Amino acid sequence: MxxxxxxxxxxxxxxxxxxxxxxxxxxxxxxxxxxxxxPGWIKWFYAIAGLDIFMTASTMDLVWRYWSEPTTVEASYGLDEEEEQSQRYVLRSTYQRFSAASLVFFAGAYAATILASMRSKxxxxxxxxxxxxxxxxxxxxxxxxxxxxxxxxxxxxxxxxxxxxxxxxxxxxxxxxxxxxxxxxxxxxxxxxxxxxxxxxxxxxxxxxxxxxxxxxxxxxxxxxxxx
Known part of the structure; x- marks a missing residue:
């Protein structure tokens, strides 16, 4: 990596x-x-770059912590309706979440690079x-x-x-x-x-x-x- x-x-x-x-x-x-x-947008370059960093980091965090998939595993003990609903999804594998978070990181870094290049040009x-x-x-x-x-x-x-x-x-x-x-x-x-x-x-x-x-x-x- x-x-x-x-x-x-x-x-x-x-x-x-x-x-x-x-x-x-x-x-x-x-x-x-x-x-x-x-151009006016260049005055706001650092604000735009900061927003890009915030959105990238937030999306990576959401993917890592909450990206789940339906599960077909039946519980071996009784669950009430609320607990049963929460058990229907499980986090995806570490590999899947890490790969998706990496793609988000590269997309955010690429966008920041393009913005910086446009400003300097x-x-x-x-x-x-x-x-x-x-x-x-x-x-x-x-x-x-x-x-x-x-x-x-x-x-x-x-x-x-x-x-x-x-x-x-x-x-x-x-x-x-x-x-x-x-x-x-x-x-x-x-x-x-x-x-x-x-x-x-x-x-x-x-x-x-x-x-x-x-x-x-x-x-x-x-x-x-x-x-x-």
Missing amino acids: ATAIRTFFTKFKRTELPGRITLLPRTEQTLLYQRRKY YVLGFHITPNGLGGRAVFLQTYKTGMLHGYHIPLQECYLAPNTANKTPSLLLEVEGVRFPWHITPDNAQINGQDVKNPLQVKDAIVRAWGTQNLDPELSLFKPIHKK
């Missing part, structure tokens, strides 16, 4: 920093994209650095980096795609070796220090700065908005 638990958490351990991704301090330069605050800041000795790179700020630091990722390791699951024109930044993509959304965002008035401004500015390298074909057909 202990081996299974270690394997589970190893599978879902943080893979956000492959060797070619480095953590660097932010400069004073205004970022191409800056998000002022996270919302982008706070995004910028593309100019050509240098190592080529163009992406500077990325997330919940984990905070506002004073950011990930420095070679652009050749990145892939920019539209987020078709979102109704707003948002983007997904995929990086080789990272399990989940980062989300770039127009909500509460700024482009070059200016508040976004049209949701398409974020998509427009980032696609323009990105270029054609490792760009999703759907974005390559995107028609930039024209300012009046």
Whole structure:
């Protein structure tokens, strides 16, 4: 059992920093994209995580203490009606209850892992650095980096795609070796220090700065908005 638990958490351990991704301090330069605050549910992350832990622990306790099955064993002595009713069910085997409780534990742990990954995948800041000795790179700020630091990722390791699951024109930044993509959304965002008035401004500015390298074909057909 202990081996299974270690394997589970190893599978879902943080893979956000492959060797070619480095953590660097932010400069004073205004970022191409800056998000002022996270989605509302992230503020309640710890409450949601606590509820997940409580529900998981409570369900495991119920399964272990009360999961029973009908019994066909006849009592050898007289029982009144209330006692007879209570004797019609017996706890299932230790193996069955332990297996079911383990499944509940893994389900709760998986849900907590997904929530934590979703929280860390919302982008706070995004910028593309100019050509240098190592080529163009992406500077990325997330919940984990905070506002004073950011990930420095070679652009050749990145892939920019539209987020078709979102109704707003948002983007997904995929990086080789990272399990989940980062989300770039127009909500509460700024482009070059200016508040976004049209949701398409974020998509427009980032696609323009990105270029054609490792760009999703759907974005390559995107028609930039024209300012009046």
